[in-house]
Amino acid sequence: MVDRRSTCRQRVYYGGRLAFHERTSTFDCIVRNFSAGGAKIEIGNPAAVPDTVELLIARQGVAYFGRIVWRLENLAGLALNGPRRHVASLPLDIALRLRATERINRQLRAELIRLRSVF
Known part of the structure; x- marks a missing residue:
């Protein structure tokens, strides 16, 4: 399998939260690997999450807007836009x-x- 990523991903274990529908719906997730351009997340039911989401990582105090580019049983891949601070x-x-x-x-x-x- 050819890796088409533009940046290397770091293996991480962050608790995260996916927010969507103007933050009225959320799912907890685990961020398994991460870079400025994307992330692999573990989530109970990736099929229940829409294509565009906001990934919040409390440990870093940042949020990312992104879209889901692939889904498997309990995993999903996100393409992320630049980070923004929660305080915004x-x-x-x-x-x-x-x-x-x-x-x-x-x-x-x-x-x-x-x-x-x-x-």
């Missing part, structure tokens, strides 16, 4: 907490409306 946008953990808080807020408002209608 809302960090994913805060976005997830915000979404959970908004859901609880909607539930509480619905309960309040229900209670007002009873009295």
Whole structure:
């Protein structure tokens, strides 16, 4: 098999997270090898992930926009764009907490409306 990569990949073992659909959906993954131009990730179900994703690597404090170029049973290959720091946008953990808080807020408002209608 001919290696067509433009840069060498380093073997790594990073915990990562794939975010997509404007960060409303996420999958945890393991980054197995990595370079500035791409990465191999291990994920439970690569078929459930769309072609364009954001790869967040908390250990490095960076995120990469990329696209999936190949998929196997539990592996996928990503072609990555240049890194960007998390601080440029809302960090994913805060976005997830915000979404959970908004859901609880909607539930509480619905309960309040229900209670007002009873009295």
